[in-house]
Amino acid sequence: MPIHIPQSKPTLNKADIQNIPAIIQSLQLAQGKQVELFECKVAHFQRLKYGVATNSGTAALHLSLLALGIKKGDQVIIPSYVCTALLNAVNHAQATAIIADVNLEDCNISLTSVKRKITSKTKAIIVPHMFGQAADMSSLVKLKIPIIEDCAQAIGAKYKKKLVGSFGALCINSFYATKMLTTGEGGMVCSNNTNLIKTIRDLRAYDKNKNYKIRYNYKMTELQASIGISQIKKLPLFIKRRKTIANLYTKGLQNLNITLPTHTNDHDPIYYRYIVKVPKNKKKFITLLNKKGVQVTSPVDKPLHSYLKLSKYTNTDQLINESISLPIYPSLTNEEVAYVIKSIKQIL
Ligand SMILES: *Cc1c(COP(=O)(O)O)cnc(C)c1O
Numbered sequence: 033m034p035i036h037i038p039q040s041k042p043t044l045n046k047a048d049i050q051n052i053p054a055i056i057q058s059l060q061l062a063q064g065k066q067v068e069l070f071e072c073k074v075a076h077f078q079r080l081k082y083g084v085a086t087n088s089g090t091a092a093l094h095l096s097l098l099a100l101g102i103k104k105g106d107q108v109i110i111p112s113y114v115c116t117a118l119l120n121a122v123n124h125a126q127a128t129a130i131i132a133d134v135n136l137e138d139c140n141i142s143l144t145s146v147k148r149k150i151t152s153k154t155k156a157i158i159v160p161h162m163f164g165q166a167a168d169m170s171s172l173v174k175l176k177i178p179i180i181e182d183c184a185q186a187i188g189a190k191y192k193k194k195l196v197g198s199f200g201a202l203c204i205n206s207f208y209a210t211k212m213l214t215t216g217e218g219g220m221v222c223s224n225n226t227n228l229i230k231t232i233r234d235l236r237a238y239d240k241n242k243n244y245k246i247r248y249n250y251k252m253t254e255l256q257a258s259i260g261i262s263q264i265k266k267l268p269l270f271i272k273r274r275k276t277i278a279n280l281y282t283k284g285l286q287n288l289n290i291t292l293p294t295h296t297n298d299h300d301p302i303y304y305r306y307i308v309k310v311p312k313n314k315k316k317f318i319t320l321l322n323k324k325g326v327q328v329t330s331p332v333d334k335p336l337h338s339y340l341k342l343s344k345y346t347n348t349d350q351l352i353n354e355s356i357s358l359p360i361y362p363s364l365t366n367e368e369v370a371y372v373i374k375s376i377k378q379i380l
Pocket residue numbers: 087088089090091114115117118160161182184185205206207208217218219
């Protein structure tokens with residue numbers, strides 16, 4: 033059977049394109065009023081003062097590192113169980129990425145591992161809140177090292193009743209096609225820190241400056257921002273629907289030979305992904321479900337420590353061997369969820 037339930041799908045409708053003709057007619061296509069408004073809307077959602085829109089989450093990470101003064105010779109700690117965007121951002125800043133292991137329970141960066149990796153050269157930690165669940169921010173902030181919270185998978189999630197993004201010096205987002213909200217491609221840095229934001233705004237565009245230094249062209253377009261403005265209005269509904277779907281999975285997949293996601297009362301996850309662990313034969317599980325038309329995938333293809341040929345990342349390795357991401361997106365119907373559950377039961 034061909035895939036009829038994909039892993040992920042953007043949620044777009046007429047409202048998202050309503051303003052596009054007017055923007056095209058206005059001839060103001062590059063960064064302008066729409067971008068400014070989108071920045072306000074995202075910052076407001078995050079309960080932070082400022083937002084700076086970029087053309088990707090990677091660019092947002094890069095500028096965040098530069099704003100923190102990260103340079104050649106500095107070390108930045110990042111987890112192994114994540115996409116290469118983090119490693120790229122650290123390398124763009126010419127710093128050295130130090131890879132930490134993650135927790136088995138929540139797939140987030142491990143406090144114990146981070147502590148072991150800290151040296152006198154450690155200048156920042158990038159903490160992604162993986163798959164929509166916050167990392168243990170209370171302990172991480174106590175390390176007194178500047179933190180960039182990577183909310184690309186977790187905007188709207190809470191930890192101890194506080195929104196992710198409000199714990200670190202800066203937080204970043206991605207609006208890539210499959211993220212919580214989308215502008216096709218896009219990103220943003222949000223923060224309450226006026227000086228950091230000033231630097232990031234300065235570095236985002238190369239034009240209209242008195243002095244020369246290396247700057248970037250990381251700007252978002254008006255067309256993207258106008259889609260984003262419409263998308264963020266719907267974000268609370270997107271999150272609500274994702275939580276409902278996660279509940280359906282959790283109810284429907286009880287007492288099978290797979291581990292379901294759990295969280296403590298400190299957490300309010302938004303289920304960017306619904307990750308189950310299959311102790312044996314993960315590959316076969318994926319192949320059989322794909323044959324039934326359900327696209328399940330490995331949430332991380334290859335961990336960073338493997339790219340860098342490092343060893344002793346036992347938790348990450350175990351997650352690589354066992355974790356599978358089930359389809360979850362706001363437009364997934366209850367019937368489709370039931371079909372996924374039925375298919376999994378048939379396989380196990
Ligand atoms: C998607 C993602 C990024 C990168 O965002 P892009 O917009 O694709 O550059 C960074 N970190 C995390 C955790 C992501 O999921």
